[in-house]
Amino acid sequence: GQQLNQSPQSMFIQEGEDVSMNCTSSSIFNTWLWYKQDPGEGPVLLIALYKAGELTSNGRLTAQFGITRKDSFLNISASIPSDVGIYFCAGPNYGGSQGNLIFGKGTKLSVKP
Amino acid sequence: DAGVTQSPTHLIKTRGQQVTLRCSPKSGHDTVSWYQQALGQGPQFIFQYYEEEERQRGNFPDRFSGHQFPNYSSELNVNALLLGDSALYLCASRLGQFEGNTEAFFGQGTRLTVV
Numbered sequence: 011g012q013q014l015n016q017s018p019q020s021m022f023i024q025e026g027e028d029v030s031m032n033c034t035s036s037s038i039f040n041t042w043l044w045y046k047q048d049p050g051e052g053p054v055l056l057i058a059l060y061k062a063g064e065l066t067s068n069g070r071l072t073a074q075f076g077i078t079r080k081d082s083f084l085n086i087s088a089s090i091p092s093d094v095g096i097y098f099c100a101g102p103n104y105g106g107s108q109g110n111l112i113f114g115k116g117t118k119l120s121v122k123p
Numbered sequence: 124d125a126g127v128t129q130s131p132t133h134l135i136k137t138r139g140q141q142v143t144l145r146c147s148p149k150s151g152h153d154t155v156s157w158y159q160q161a162l163g164q165g166p167q168f169i170f171q172y173y174e175e176e177e178r179q180r181g182n183f184p185d186r187f188s189g190h191q192f193p194n195y196s197s198e199l200n201v202n203a204l205l206l207g208d209s210a211l212y213l214c215a216s217r218l219g220q221f222e223g224n225t226e227a228f229f230g231q232g233t234r235l236t237v238v
Binding site: 050054055111114115 | 163215
């Protein structure tokens, strides 16, 4: 079945650092979504990508839809403490709607001690 | 404008019991999906309701059932609870089952603990 693999699983950030994470799949997706989840909350959509090769920004966040349609990247520039949380990539399962999403296992962002 | 609201926020049940979780979609939304999120994992799709019918279903046993009411709110029922059903249950709503690229909004979830 469809699977999304996220890397890294976790990372530590120091304020001001740039952060990169990615998501890969063995099958093609026609939409890539990036969510952030804070403790005790539901996921919040950060960026949606609908076209292969598309590069989209949302403030300090930039995401790209890979041209093979099998990967996507999320970059966070000049990280701040509130960037801490879990970031998930997601896509519609078997070409379905956003009501039926498949998620990766997440990349956990923590502050460097 | 209230977003997606779920109740209760936390719940503790005993193995073998039954549980009902509730979800009110964001105003203007007519489609509700339910997800199970185990600790350290991403959410997993359970099923989707549109026009009061189950339209899509993930890989979950029949112990998981649901309902959608005329006001678009929804319930998730789990029978014969197992320890492995302990998870955060998320509800997401959107407008239309397939229309365009409308965003799905998530509620804060119900944390279910089975003991």
